[in-house]
Amino acid sequence: MKSTFDTACIIQTIINLLPQNQGIIALHEPGFRGNERLYIEECLQSTWVSSSGPCVNRFEQQLAEYTGIKYAAAVVNGTAALHLALHVTGITRGDEVLLPALTFIATANAVSYLGAVPHFADSEERTLGLDPAKLDRYLARIAAPGPGGCWNKKSGRPIKAVVAMHTFGHPVDMDPLLDVCRRYKLILIEDAAQSLGSFYKNRHTGSWGRAAVLSFNGNKIISTGGGGAILTQDEILFQRARHLSTQARIPHKWSFVHDAVAYNYRMPNINAALGCAQMEQLPGFIKSKRNLAHRYQEAFAEVDGAIVFKESQNACSNYWLNTLLLNEEHSHQRDIIMEGLHQQGILVRPTWTLLHKLPMYRECPHMDLSGAESLERRIINLPSSAYLGGA
Ligand SMILES: *Cc1c(COP(=O)(O)O)cnc(C)c1O
16 A cells, blocks of 8 residues: 655655765765776876876777777866867857756756857656657747758747757657657757766667767766766767867977867866776666665655656666656655755755756747656655665
């Protein structure tokens, strides 16, 4: 028999599942129990700490090998990776770029850096990512085919690309999204910042679009302190991204010749040293996180009024962040639950404020966002560090 909805019961279910009397339990902590110290010491000994060195190349090879994506360019953070990925795929001033309203701010900011315009799309509950069927119906209404792409009939601007973000590590439903992109001639870019180790139909997230990005910030599944990467199967895009990340300097023994206005975005070797050690531990992290997700799901199987999000049929998720999803009728009690857990030192979080509500993005075009708005009211992210899954 199912119990009736009760905030105290929800709070207790979460407390029971987590280690007791260990002080604060963060939403997501990195773990450095591998070769981090060894590789950083080697890095210091060699004095190669900065913008070139052997660890960066090794880390990039590890990323390419693990994801099965041919080329990886490591950069200073995920936001810079997004900026470069959009730049090299040809996004420019005045273009509209479709992206979910339910994402971290960096996805939209990178679009803005290029003078392009974020155009917000809705998310579906099944994946927590872009809703391809709804996007399709929307584009059928507002988009007109044009030479080499499509146009927004209302704004008169070209709609150039879609950025799919794999929310909390869970893959977007890529097949129908790819179909929409094909029919409307949209460039697909994947914001896989949260989904290293997540697969859709046995292919790694980030391998479906023309380019993809990863983040290795302190709260992501692996961390290099700060860091990010651009992934692509396209050698030309990769070379261009690499070149623009290193001030567009033409390789030469001594001369400083640059052939474009570019960026200082290359990942420092000392950060990559952390990355090499973290990649060795990634399979273990994923095992622990999937185990933790399973325990949350079991614990809430008999609780009324809320579920713990489960990967969809085509997905194998890294479960970067576990998600408690309240039923709509209980969403007004979300903050009571969060307050109760914070009082116990359990640092749960709501999701991001939808981007179209923020002052700098209020004027941007958007479709009906009722799916994302519902999710925004109902999501509570649960502590999800790998160590909680018994690694
Ligand atoms: C973390 C994150 C980024 C940005 O990565 P940084 O390394 O913090 O710059 C971009 N998009 C999403 C969805 C993220 O979660």
